[in-house]
Amino acid sequence: GAGVSQTPSNKVTEKGKYVELRCDPISGHTALYWYRQSLGQGPEFLIYFQGTGAADDSGLPNDRFFAVRPEGSVSTLKIQRTERGDSAVYLCASSPSGLAGSYNEQFFGPGTRLTVL
Amino acid sequence: KNQVEQSPQSLIILEGKNCTLQCNYTVSPFSNLRWYKQDTGRGPVSLTIMTFSENTKSNGRYTATLDADTKQSSLHITASQLSDSASYICVVSEAGANSKLTFGKGITLSVRP
Numbered sequence: 498g499a500g501v502s503q504t505p506s507n508k509v510t511e512k513g514k515y516v517e518l519r520c521d522p523i524s525g526h527t528a529l530y531w532y533r534q535s536l537g538q539g540p541e542f543l544i545y546f547q548g549t550g551a552a553d554d555s556g557l558p559n560d561r562f563f564a565v566r567p568e569g570s571v572s573t574l575k576i577q578r579t580e581r582g583d584s585a586v587y588l589c590a591s592s593p594s595g596l597a598g599s600y601n602e603q604f605f606g607p608g609t610r611l612t613v614l
Numbered sequence: 615k616n617q618v619e620q621s622p623q624s625l626i627i628l629e630g631k632n633c634t635l636q637c638n639y640t641v642s643p644f645s646n647l648r649w650y651k652q653d654t655g656r657g658p659v660s661l662t663i664m665t666f667s668e669n670t671k672s673n674g675r676y677t678a679t680l681d682a683d684t685k686q687s688s689l690h691i692t693a694s695q696l697s698d699s700a701s702y703i704c705v706v707s708e709a710g711a712n713s714k715l716t717f718g719k720g721i722t723l724s725v726r727p
Contacts, residue, residue, distance in 0.1 A: 542715065
Protein backbone atom coordinates (compact mmCIF):
# COMPACT_ATOMS: atom_id res chain seq x y z
CA GLY A 498 0.00 0.00 0.00
CA ALA A 499 0.97 3.65 -0.28
CA GLY A 500 3.23 5.02 2.39
CA VAL A 501 3.64 8.56 3.62
CA SER A 502 4.36 10.94 0.77
CA GLN A 503 5.80 14.44 0.91
CA THR A 504 5.98 17.14 -1.69
CA PRO A 505 8.04 18.71 -2.99
CA SER A 506 11.06 16.46 -2.53
CA ASN A 507 13.33 19.49 -2.83
CA LYS A 508 12.62 23.16 -2.36
CA VAL A 509 15.07 25.99 -2.92
CA THR A 510 13.97 29.44 -1.88
CA GLU A 511 15.42 32.82 -1.10
CA LYS A 512 15.78 34.32 2.34
CA GLY A 513 12.59 36.08 3.38
CA LYS A 514 10.26 34.05 1.18
CA TYR A 515 7.26 31.98 2.27
CA VAL A 516 7.19 28.20 1.72
CA GLU A 517 4.66 25.42 2.16
CA LEU A 518 5.56 21.79 2.58
CA ARG A 519 2.93 19.09 2.14
CA CYS A 520 2.49 15.71 3.79
CA ASP A 521 0.08 12.96 2.74
CA PRO A 522 -0.14 10.42 5.57
CA ILE A 523 -1.07 6.79 5.29
CA SER A 524 -4.82 6.53 4.81
CA GLY A 525 -6.65 6.10 8.10
CA HIS A 526 -3.78 7.24 10.32
CA THR A 527 -5.08 9.70 12.87
CA ALA A 528 -1.73 10.88 14.23
CA LEU A 529 0.65 12.99 12.15
CA TYR A 530 4.05 14.35 13.13
CA TRP A 531 6.44 16.90 11.64
CA TYR A 532 10.17 16.73 12.33
CA ARG A 533 13.17 18.74 11.19
CA GLN A 534 16.49 17.02 10.51
CA SER A 535 19.66 19.03 10.09
CA LEU A 536 22.74 17.52 8.48
CA GLY A 537 24.38 14.94 10.71
CA GLN A 538 21.65 15.15 13.33
CA GLY A 539 18.67 13.07 14.31
CA PRO A 540 15.17 14.37 13.60
CA GLU A 541 13.84 17.01 16.00
CA PHE A 542 10.16 17.12 16.88
CA LEU A 543 8.18 20.11 15.62
CA ILE A 544 4.45 19.42 15.96
CA TYR A 545 2.00 16.56 16.45
CA PHE A 546 -1.59 16.35 15.21
CA GLN A 547 -4.28 14.04 16.51
CA GLY A 548 -6.98 14.32 13.89
CA THR A 549 -7.44 17.95 12.88
CA GLY A 550 -6.05 19.51 16.03
CA ALA A 551 -2.47 20.22 17.01
CA ALA A 552 -2.07 18.18 20.19
CA ASP A 553 1.49 19.34 20.80
CA ASP A 554 3.24 22.21 18.99
CA SER A 555 5.99 22.66 21.56
CA GLY A 556 8.72 21.90 19.03
CA LEU A 557 7.96 24.76 16.65
CA PRO A 558 11.02 27.02 16.94
CA ASN A 559 9.20 30.34 16.60
CA ASP A 560 6.07 31.98 15.24
CA ARG A 561 7.35 31.88 11.67
CA PHE A 562 6.45 28.18 11.66
CA PHE A 563 2.85 27.03 11.45
CA ALA A 564 1.15 23.80 10.46
CA VAL A 565 -2.40 22.83 9.61
CA ARG A 566 -4.36 19.66 9.05
CA PRO A 567 -7.86 20.95 8.25
CA GLU A 568 -9.54 17.67 7.33
CA GLY A 569 -7.54 15.32 9.51
CA SER A 570 -5.58 13.89 6.60
CA VAL A 571 -3.16 16.01 4.54
CA SER A 572 -1.01 18.43 6.51
CA THR A 573 0.87 21.53 5.41
CA LEU A 574 3.86 22.99 7.21
CA LYS A 575 4.16 26.69 6.52
CA ILE A 576 7.28 28.76 7.06
CA GLN A 577 7.15 32.55 6.78
CA ARG A 578 10.09 34.88 6.18
CA THR A 579 12.48 31.97 5.72
CA GLU A 580 16.01 32.24 7.10
CA ARG A 581 19.17 30.39 6.07
CA GLY A 582 19.03 28.50 9.36
CA ASP A 583 15.74 26.95 8.29
CA SER A 584 17.62 24.86 5.73
CA ALA A 585 17.08 21.21 6.66
CA VAL A 586 15.15 18.10 5.73
CA TYR A 587 11.58 18.27 6.96
CA LEU A 588 10.19 14.83 7.73
CA CYS A 589 6.58 13.87 8.19
CA ALA A 590 5.41 10.70 9.94
CA SER A 591 2.01 9.20 10.59
CA SER A 592 0.74 6.52 12.93
CA PRO A 593 -2.57 4.74 13.44
CA SER A 594 -2.93 6.33 16.85
CA GLY A 595 -1.02 8.64 19.12
CA LEU A 596 -2.58 7.23 22.27
CA ALA A 597 -0.47 6.68 25.36
CA GLY A 598 0.50 3.10 26.09
CA SER A 599 0.55 2.05 22.46
CA TYR A 600 3.65 1.34 20.45
CA ASN A 601 2.65 4.28 18.31
CA GLU A 602 4.61 2.96 15.34
CA GLN A 603 5.48 5.96 13.21
CA PHE A 604 5.90 5.61 9.47
CA PHE A 605 8.08 8.27 7.91
CA GLY A 606 7.91 9.93 4.55
CA PRO A 607 11.02 10.58 2.43
CA GLY A 608 11.22 14.19 3.56
CA THR A 609 11.42 17.56 1.85
CA ARG A 610 14.88 19.05 1.57
CA LEU A 611 14.55 22.81 2.07
CA THR A 612 17.41 25.07 1.07
CA VAL A 613 17.22 28.76 1.89
CA LEU A 614 19.73 30.83 -0.06
CA LYS B 615 16.34 17.39 29.52
CA ASN B 616 15.67 14.08 27.78
CA GLN B 617 18.65 12.93 25.77
CA VAL B 618 19.70 9.99 23.62
CA GLU B 619 23.42 9.47 23.03
CA GLN B 620 24.79 7.07 20.43
CA SER B 621 28.25 5.68 19.82
CA PRO B 622 30.34 5.43 17.83
CA GLN B 623 29.51 8.40 15.62
CA SER B 624 30.51 6.41 12.55
CA LEU B 625 31.79 2.95 11.75
CA ILE B 626 33.38 1.22 8.75
CA ILE B 627 33.33 -2.56 8.50
CA LEU B 628 33.98 -5.17 5.85
CA GLU B 629 31.12 -7.06 4.26
CA GLY B 630 30.28 -10.21 6.18
CA LYS B 631 31.53 -8.90 9.52
CA ASN B 632 29.41 -8.26 12.61
CA CYS B 633 29.09 -4.97 14.46
CA THR B 634 27.41 -3.52 17.54
CA LEU B 635 26.00 -0.02 17.88
CA GLN B 636 25.42 1.56 21.29
CA CYS B 637 22.72 3.83 22.71
CA ASN B 638 22.39 5.47 26.14
CA TYR B 639 19.36 7.49 27.13
CA THR B 640 18.03 9.65 29.94
CA VAL B 641 14.41 9.85 28.76
CA SER B 642 11.90 9.65 31.58
CA PRO B 643 9.26 8.42 32.04
CA PHE B 644 10.23 5.65 29.64
CA SER B 645 7.77 3.96 27.32
CA ASN B 646 9.72 2.18 24.62
CA LEU B 647 12.94 2.24 22.63
CA ARG B 648 13.23 1.89 18.87
CA TRP B 649 16.01 1.48 16.40
CA TYR B 650 15.50 3.00 12.97
CA LYS B 651 17.51 2.59 9.78
CA GLN B 652 17.76 5.65 7.57
CA ASP B 653 19.16 5.31 4.08
CA THR B 654 20.62 8.43 2.50
CA GLY B 655 17.85 10.68 1.22
CA ARG B 656 15.09 8.57 2.73
CA GLY B 657 12.94 8.67 5.84
CA PRO B 658 13.75 6.44 8.84
CA VAL B 659 12.38 2.89 8.81
CA SER B 660 11.68 1.04 12.05
CA LEU B 661 13.80 -2.04 12.78
CA THR B 662 12.79 -2.94 16.35
CA ILE B 663 10.63 -1.62 19.18
CA MET B 664 11.10 -2.72 22.80
CA THR B 665 9.27 -1.88 26.01
CA PHE B 666 10.97 -1.91 29.41
CA SER B 667 9.99 -5.55 29.97
CA GLU B 668 11.73 -6.76 26.80
CA ASN B 669 15.49 -7.16 26.88
CA THR B 670 16.08 -8.49 23.39
CA LYS B 671 14.32 -8.43 20.04
CA SER B 672 15.41 -9.64 16.64
CA ASN B 673 14.50 -8.66 13.11
CA GLY B 674 16.41 -10.85 10.68
CA ARG B 675 20.11 -10.07 11.01
CA TYR B 676 19.37 -7.22 13.43
CA THR B 677 19.20 -7.93 17.17
CA ALA B 678 18.48 -5.19 19.68
CA THR B 679 19.03 -5.42 23.43
CA LEU B 680 17.68 -3.22 26.18
CA ASP B 681 18.78 -2.78 29.79
CA ALA B 682 16.15 -0.51 31.31
CA ASP B 683 18.03 -0.38 34.62
CA THR B 684 21.19 1.10 33.15
CA LYS B 685 19.25 2.84 30.34
CA GLN B 686 21.37 1.30 27.62
CA SER B 687 20.56 -0.39 24.35
CA SER B 688 22.58 -1.98 21.60
CA LEU B 689 21.90 -2.99 18.02
CA HIS B 690 23.90 -5.96 16.75
CA ILE B 691 24.16 -6.55 13.02
CA THR B 692 25.22 -10.03 11.94
CA ALA B 693 26.92 -10.93 8.67
CA SER B 694 26.76 -7.39 7.33
CA GLN B 695 25.78 -6.67 3.75
CA LEU B 696 26.54 -3.69 1.53
CA SER B 697 22.89 -2.66 1.83
CA ASP B 698 23.34 -2.23 5.58
CA SER B 699 25.24 0.99 4.86
CA ALA B 700 22.99 3.64 6.40
CA SER B 701 22.44 5.75 9.49
CA TYR B 702 21.08 3.88 12.52
CA ILE B 703 19.06 6.01 14.88
CA CYS B 704 18.12 5.13 18.45
CA VAL B 705 14.79 6.65 19.46
CA VAL B 706 13.18 6.66 22.90
CA SER B 707 9.50 7.30 23.51
CA GLU B 708 8.21 9.05 26.61
CA ALA B 709 5.29 7.58 28.44
CA GLY B 710 2.39 10.00 28.24
CA ALA B 711 -0.45 11.27 26.15
CA ASN B 712 1.62 12.30 23.16
CA SER B 713 4.27 9.55 23.24
CA LYS B 714 6.89 12.11 22.26
CA LEU B 715 10.00 10.66 20.63
CA THR B 716 13.57 11.72 21.41
CA PHE B 717 16.01 10.87 18.64
CA GLY B 718 19.73 10.22 18.85
CA LYS B 719 22.01 11.74 16.22
CA GLY B 720 22.46 8.40 14.52
CA ILE B 721 25.46 6.21 13.76
CA THR B 722 26.72 6.19 10.18
CA LEU B 723 27.61 2.64 9.17
CA SER B 724 29.60 1.99 6.01
CA VAL B 725 29.95 -1.60 4.84
CA ARG B 726 32.82 -2.04 2.38
CA PRO B 727 33.27 -4.97 -0.02
